[in-house]
Amino acid sequence: MSLVTPIGINLDGRSAVVVGAGPVATRRARLLVRAGAALTVIAPTLCDDMTELLASIDFSHRTTGTPQARWVPRSFEPGDLDSAWITATATGISDVDNAVAQRAEELRIFCFKDGDPSGATAWAPALHEYGDATIAVVSSRTSQPKPRRTVTLRDKIASLLRTTTVATHRAPAPARRTPAMGEVILVGGGPGAVELLTLAAQRAIDEAEVLIIDRLAPREVLTWMGKDVEVLDVGKSGGNHPVSQSEINELLVSRALAGKRVVRLKGGDPYVFGRGGEELDAARAAGIPVRVIPGISSAIAVPAAAGIPVTHRGVSRGFSVITAHSQLTEVPVAQDHTLVLLMGVAQLESVASTLLGQGNSPDTPCAIIEDGFGARQRTTIATLSTLAQRAREVGVVPPAITVIGDVVLRGDVLRESLEGFGSAQHSAR
DSSP states (O other), X not given: OOOOOOOOOOOTTOEEEEEOOSHHHHHHHHHHHHTTOEEEEEOSSOOHHHHHHHHHXXXXXXXXXXXXXXXXXXXXXXXXXXXXSEEEEOOSOHHHHHHHHHHHHHHTOEEEETXXXXXXXXXXXXXXXXXXXXXXXXXXOSSSOOHHHHHXXXXXXXXXXXXXXXXXXXXXXXXXXXXXXXXEEEEEOBTSOGGGSOHHHHHHHHTOSEEEXXXXXXXXXXXXXXXXXXXXXXXXXXXXXXXXXXXXXXXXXXXXXXXXXXXXXXXXXXXXXXXXXXXXXXXXXXXOOEEEEOXXXXXXXXXXXXXXXXXXXXXXXXXXXXXXXXXXXXXXOOTTEEEEEESOGGGHHXXXXXXXXXXXXXXXXXXXXXXXXXXXXXXXXXXXXXXXXXXXXXXXXXXXXXXXXXGGGGHHHHGGGGTTSSOOOOOBO
């Protein structure tokens, strides 16, 4: 029996090559990006998750001019590994994966190899973040790595640490279920940063047997999932709803009726424009037990990520949260009131026109915060009269939240207090 030597390696800025672009390759890519590697993906086409991953990190090193990630849209060639420090292959084609592993062996590069772990020289660990430490569990036998066992052990360690650390604050553990009784847990994932998940949310995700995840939920949790967990991605974007709400409701109900613990992970809070109430109603109508774990609302957290409080003494005494698709006629017209717009990049011109028509000042300060707490977070400052024009000039893209009101002027004052999360601000004025 040969033993695996668990060591920490510094991949920051060093080249990592992933061959393949399906779900497994994306998980390996997330692991390498998490370590700070400069990622190259070799594949003719990309799955949705890999596309989203690459898009999220293209801006990571904009200040240095060094690309953090790139996609080479073709099949693998031996020269692709010449400058790599580590590689992963997960194409689903054994001849290709064997060729990658063989070339890596020739170049003395460590290689993750999907579908044939015994033929690999590196194995993906099951990870758990604990404060400023990372706990990694790997199989000790190179001949027969056991990923499911390592995930189970990781989960037990994570559960023990949470029990030890927050025993006085923990909610009662879920009751043991008979195979015939499932449940649905509606979980708010917050604005997308995994650090902002609540302890209750983390515990629910750890215990999930089925995970139904939104596009704006913290995607890093996908690296926590064991192979025995069914993951269903039902992400929606503007104008693109590949899975309708009625279909999502059916997924929740059908999996729970099959005796599964179903976690519905949503961005922000399930009850703030998240259709959590509709999903709760669907589950209850089918006689399924439902729990709700609130999340940090993006409507408040994303402005805070830009240093903007939605209320501030002497500046704003209240705030309204609406989607830009909603009617604006009931929004108070007052200098001391803040308006927070969700999901409204394409409607900024009509929103501004309506608010100006209601008597709001053309000089009202506005801020558009893109990808709050994400890798490409950026704040664009404008006035109500220039809002739509500035958005077009800088190329604002969703997800983005717009804040309208004098509190926007507080952004520079409070920004330093939130340095622990997300990337640095990139204000466009």
